Amino acid sequence: MMDQNLGACAGCGVAIQTEDKKKPGYAPASALERKVVICQRCFRIKHYNEVAPVSMGDDDFLRILDGIGSTQALVVMVVDIFDFQGSWLKGLPRFVGNNPILLVGNKVDLLPRNINLNRVRNWMQHEAKERGLRPQDVVLISAQKGLHIDELLARIGELRKGRDVYIVGVTNVGKSTMINRILHDFGSTELEITTSPFPGTTLDKIEIPLEDGRSIFDTPGIINREQIGHMITPTDLRKITPTSRINAKVYQLDPEQTLFLGGLARVDFVRGPKQPLVVYVDNDLYIHRTKLEKADEVLEKHHGTMLVPPTGEEAVQALPQFVKHSFKIKATGMSTDIVISGLGWVTLQGKHEANVVVHAPKGVSVGIRKGLI
CATH class of the missing domain: 3.40.50.300 (P-loop containing nucleotide triphosphate hydrolases)
Incomplete structure (x- = not known):
């Protein structure tokens, strides 16, 4: 029988219990003597930065x-x-x-x-x-x-x-x-x-x-679950989560050129006059430019090694298959952002028409919006 009325964890709010280490809210009996009681999961997150999954849907x-x-x-x-x-x-x-x-x-x-x-x-x-x-x-x-x-x-x-x-x-x-x-x-x-x-x-x-x-x-x-962070390892999640001010990266692209955002997304500039694509992602995320005709080969050869994250073959295998999202950007004079949920966005200035195809893991939300910057 589980403990009753032991209060709630001051860190995560879950009910405290002292009997089942595998269930949320577990704390050793000695922890109940403290003025502020937290569960063992919160203790490990605070002091060891451990990943602590729980069975809550x-x-x-x-x-x-x-x-x-x-x-x-x-x-x-x-x-x-x-x-x-x-x-x-x-x-x-x-x-x-x-x-x-x-x-x-x-x-x-x-x-x-x-x-x-x-x-x-x-x-x-x-x-x-x-x-x-x-x-x-x-x-x-x-x-x-x-x-x-x-x-x-x-x-x-x-x-x-x-x-x-x-x-x-x-x-x-x-x-x-x-x-x-x-x-x-x-x-x-x-x-x-x-x-x-x-x-x-x-x-x-x-x-x-x-x-x-x-x-x-x-x-x-x-x-x-449409955020890309739910599809990668905790180590890779840290690599795509910005902790300092974002520096915009500007790429002057000719038609039929591709940008790889690490190994988590691919942006194909299919058609349109040469124009800048401005990328807003974590400053340390590796961005690789190549010709569109070589993009499939580059991904197959370097996914998980040069194109990281995901880091390593197992992380690549766990990532859902890429799907295509096609966008036609009109020449309105207003900037448009193409957003990859949880990763960042790419801005087109809207001075010229452009056909862009984004490849991202299945289930990740990809869409366009009025330009933020």
Whole structure:
């Protein structure tokens, strides 16, 4: 019989138990003597950065979020600016009911220097509207660097009007890091929510009491399986996850030339006048240019060695087969981004027509949008 009423892990929110090491929430009995109790999984993530998969499915995460609509609360939806499409929480209105929404763009520190942040806010408002969401406001922050946290707190205070606050988003957008930043800025060091670069770190709602008797709730991230990060190893995931400001890479391409983005995607410039393709991916990701006629041969010969990640033959074998996505970019004078979810995007300036084919692993979302930069 499992332990009852041992409380919740302060790191991930799951119920603490002391009997089954293989199940979520396990903690040795000695850990219960501590002032702040965390499960063994959180302990290993915090101190050893270990990968700690758990047996929770999408239905478990959806069940936890399902009750938000029946409450009176401010909903703060956090997205990753670098992976806006991949970090968009689909179907949010069905969870939040009539509650107001504050949209937060995290990881603003990754964007290139000199970018107009007001333009980014307007762009996010436009993209949200395109997806059927009308947020009360948009705030841009860097949870990791602590940028604009004061502005975020001010907007939360203005919009919540004495209500609870629910922080929602897909996995790895930085929700827990953001809350930890807020806690530290207020001098609360006893509670620290577990964060890691791996999906599914928070397992249940974590309640943080506020002075007025209300609470902030950190909710588990919904897993978006259309992101490429769910198809590669944790080691390779670190290699494609930016940790510093992105440097745009400009390639002047002739028709029938190809760009390999590591071994995870391939961009064929099939037809159109010579023009620049601007690539926004992690600074250390290897990009290889070749002729289109040689692209298949290059992939077959160098996938997993020169074209990495994925790293090694086993990682290549585990990656789903590439599928094609064809796009015809019109000469509108407005830039267009071709987005590969979880990897980055390629911008065409829209001065000339272009036919582009993107090859990406089956299941990865690939699409176009109004240019961000």
